[in-house]
Each structure stands twice: as structure tokens, then as C-alpha cells.
Amino acid sequence: MFPSKTVVFLAAVSALSASFITFDAAAQQAAAKAPAAPPPPLAPLTIQGDASRGAVLAETCKGCHGVPGSHNAYPSYYVPKRGGQNLEYIEIALQGYRRGTRSHPTMQAQASSLSDQDIADLATFFSAWVGEPQTGKSDASAHDVDEGKKKAAVCQQCHGEAGVAAAKQWPNLAGQHFSYLEQALNQYKSGQRADLLMGQQVAALDEATIAELAAYFSAQPYLHQTAID
Numbered sequence: 001m002f003p004s005k006t007v008v009f010l011a012a013v014s015a016l017s018a019s020f021i022t023f024d025a026a027a028q029q030a031a032a033k034a035p036a037a038p039p040p041p042l043a044p045l046t047i048q049g050d051a052s053r054g055a056v057l058a059e060t061c062k063g064c065h066g067v068p069g070s071h072n073a074y075p076s077y078y079v080p081k082r083g084g085q086n087l088e089y090i091e092i093a094l095q096g097y098r099r100g101t102r103s104h105p106t107m108q109a110q111a112s113s114l115s116d117q118d119i120a121d122l123a124t125f126f127s128a129w130v131g132e133p134q135t136g137k138s139d140a141s142a143h144d145v146d147e148g149k150k151k152a153a154v155c156q157q158c159h160g161e162a163g164v165a166a167a168k169q170w171p172n173l174a175g176q177h178f179s180y181l182e183q184a185l186n187q188y189k190s191g192q193r194a195d196l197l198m199g200q201q202v203a204a205l206d207e208a209t210i211a212e213l214a215a216y217f218s219a220q221p222y223l224h225q226t227a228i229d
């Protein structure tokens, strides 16, 4: 006795769906193993910021960004300078903390409740700080600075010859603290700070080269630490 047409059809359907399930599970496993893709790049905001509203919002930021020499405890590195930093880059940085692709706990807490307008106002306030160009805090040797200069040729396209960026959505590095630059480069390398462009830039760099690059950019006078009360 041959099975009826319906039975054959049902058997075929269940074989087919079983193979889909198997395929699906395999795809899911592969996806779990693959490294997370870098998040889509952030863009500067298109709204106009208000510096005087930013000044009020910045009350909570001053304790760290307005006190020269303040530093992050664990790991230990100096709080990055804001004076002379590009407005568009500050907007991108704050959005990165807000969406969680930059992973500093205090900065995420600071940024989590900010609206786009708040971010534009804060960025306008910070980028309007005036001050004399300074070098960053650094104990690096003159030898490391020279080595860093040679190796920094590949960074110039975006960060400028001496660390002043070619476009406003990119950060100025000149005069930033050594320990912060080193920390940032290590975070791009480990993926803790997720960024497509910088991830590619640092993938092949060893610890010594990272320190030399940080030494070079830190020694170029530009960004400034502004004390505010």
C-alpha cells in the first residue's frame, strides 16, 4: 500500500522545515562566534547650540573638566582637555557615551539623560573656551617624541601634521595628556572603544609604538586646560 499524496506532502514539508531549523541554528551559532561589527559612525548634530544654556548644564562637568590636573582613578589617566577641542567632535563623543559605544561609567552616566539640544549646547560652551596653547602632561622622553613623529605620518591625513585635525568632526590630539591618548589608543585596540576608522588604525600597533605616538601628539602645543569656578 503506497502512502496517500497528503502524507507524502506532509512528510516533505516537515523534512523541509526541519532543514530550515538546522540551517537557522547553524547561522545563529556562527553569528554568536563572529566578533561584533563596529557600530555605524555618528554624525555631528545639525541643531544650533546655545553657549549660555550650555554653561548652566556644564555645572556638573566642571568638577572634572574644569580642574587642571584632575584624573581618572581606575585606570589612572588624566581627564582629557576640552579647551580647543572641536565642537563637532565633542557632539560625536557625547552621543557615543549616550548610546554606549564609548564605555566610561561616569561619562555614560553624565550623557545618558542628555537630549540632542543639551549636547549641542554643551559642545558650543566647551568649544568656545579660550586659552593659550599648551602641551599635555607627559613624562615621555625626547627620544619617544621623535620616534612618535616618524610613526605619526599615517595619522596626518585625519589628525593633521601636528595633531590639529583636518576636519571638525575629528578630534584634535595636539597638547592632549599623554596618559589619556595612550588609554584611548589601547581602548580602540581592545575594541572597548568601538570605532571603525580608529580600530583599523591601531590594529597592528604594539605597546611601544602606541606610547611613542601618544608622546609625540602630547608634546605639540594646542589644546588647553581651562580652570573654571
Ligand code: HEC
Residues within 6 Å of the ligand: 057, 058, 060, 061, 062, 063, 064, 065, 071, 072, 078, 079, 080, 090, 093, 094, 102, 103, 104, 106, 107, 110, 111, 122, 171, 183
Ligand atoms: C567625574 C569626572 C567627570 C565628570 C563629572 C564629567 N566628565 Fe567628561 N570625561 C571624564 C573622563 C575621565 C573622560 C575620559 C573617558 C574615556 O576614557 O572615555 C571624559 C571624557 C569626556 C569627553 C570625551 C573627550 C574626548 O577627547 O574624546 C567629553 C566630550 C566629555 N567628557 C564631556 C563632559 C561633559 C559635557 C560633562 C558634563 C555633562 C562631563 N564630561 C562630566 C570625566 C568626567
Ligand code: HEC
Residues within 6 Å of the ligand: 080, 092, 093, 096, 151, 152, 154, 155, 156, 157, 158, 159, 169, 170, 171, 172, 173, 181, 184, 185, 193, 194, 195, 197, 198, 201, 202, 213
Ligand atoms: C581615516 C582617518 C583617521 C586616521 C588616519 C587616524 N585617525 Fe585617529 N581618529 C579618527 C576619528 C574619526 C576619531 C574619533 C573616533 C571616535 O569617535 O571614537 C579618532 C580618534 C582618535 C583618538 C582619540 C582622541 C580623543 O580625544 O579621544 C586618538 C588618540 C587617535 N585618533 C589617534 C590616532 C593615531 C595615533 C593615528 C595614527 C596611527 C590616527 N589616529 C589615525 C580618525 C582617524
